[in-house]
Amino acid sequence: MSKTQHPNLVHIGTCSFLPDTKRLLHTNGEQWDLPRAECQVLTLLVAERGRPVDKLRLRCGEFDQPQVGESAVARAVFQLRNFLEDEDHTLIETIKGVGYRLANEPQAGSAEQQIASPSVDSVEPQPSLAAIKPQPAQEKPTRVPWWVRNRALSLLLVGVLLVLLLLTHASYFIRTQASSGFEPRQISHGDVTLHWYSPSTGHGLDQQALSDRILKSLAQCPEAPWESVYIALSSDQQGLSVTLVGHDEGGQLKLRNLKVVDTRLRGDFAPEQWFQKGGLCD
Known part of the structure; x- marks a missing residue:
């Protein structure tokens, strides 16, 4: 593939390319040793200054087969424009549906001016103007992450994921019931029903005493939203999973997952400070 011979120094706005x-x-005074993709793109744009260069040719450079990907070309153009800064970044024009073009400068030498013949420039100014005007609007959004621009949407997605996580954790008790083959125990106190998803025997935990302590603690809450409490003892009998389910004043589902770990032989899974720090009434 033949290439136009470059001068030793090529002016591109306030910058110079060697x-x-x-x-x-x-x-x-800033200098930038161009990486492979940026050098390949800029070299070809300089060689074809004033004329559109399609993206495939920019990917190939001086070779017959592509040397870089299309995304690398787009990134290289963005980096070059960023180095040229606001006054000169529009010299690298986007030709819609084709590729890019390095625009001629009125003060450039005759070697660059002669490349743009009247027959070519007479039909290309319109695409050039269309590409220059929207260019800042196209590049700027890439500098701001979408989750910053759409904060409300981001918060909504986080809320949905949190609810799904809580529901998944709560479904543990349903799976435990199906796999263990026993009916859960239900203990009611006032408006709260406690569901045990662990066998009542085969461990050293006094389920009745623990149930009474939890239900009495919830009964002391003036306006607790909880309606059901689901409890399961881990297989190693060192962890107790508790899920509280209820509805807030607006009727929205409210979940809270708690886990108490006690590695002692006879663990106390409901110490007094657990009720105080757990915030069961919230």
Whole structure:
């Protein structure tokens, strides 16, 4: 694939491109040694300055087969525009449905001016203007994550995931009942019903005493939203899972999952401080 011979120094707005060293220089003294994709894209745009270059050719560079992906080309164009900054980033124009073009500058040398013949420029100004105007609006959104721009939607998604997580945890008791083959014990006190999903024998836990303590603690709450309490003892008898289910004043489902761990031989799964710190009345 034949290429136009580059000069040693190519001016691109306030920047200068050195093809030999693959370096882009800014008037403020900043230098950028271009990575492979950025160098390949800029070299070809400079060689075809004033003329659109399709994306496939930008991917191939001086080779017959693509050397980089389409996303790498788009990222390279974005990085080059970012280095050129606000005054000059529009020199790299987006040609819709084709690719990109490096625009000519009035002050550029005759070598660049001669590339854009009247027959080509006479039909290309319209795509150029259309590409320049919307360009800032296209690039800026990529700098702001979507979850920041759509904070309300993000909070809604987090809420939905939290509810699903709580429901999944609560379904543990249903699965325990189906797999263990015994009916859960139900103990009622006032408006609260306690459901045990563990056998009443085969362990050292006094289920009745623990049930009474939990129900009496809930009865002391002036306006507790809980209607049902589901309890299951772990297989190693060192952990107790508690799920409280109820409805708030607005009628919305309210869940709370608690887990108490006691590795002692006869663990106390309902110490006094557990009721105080657990906030069972909230």
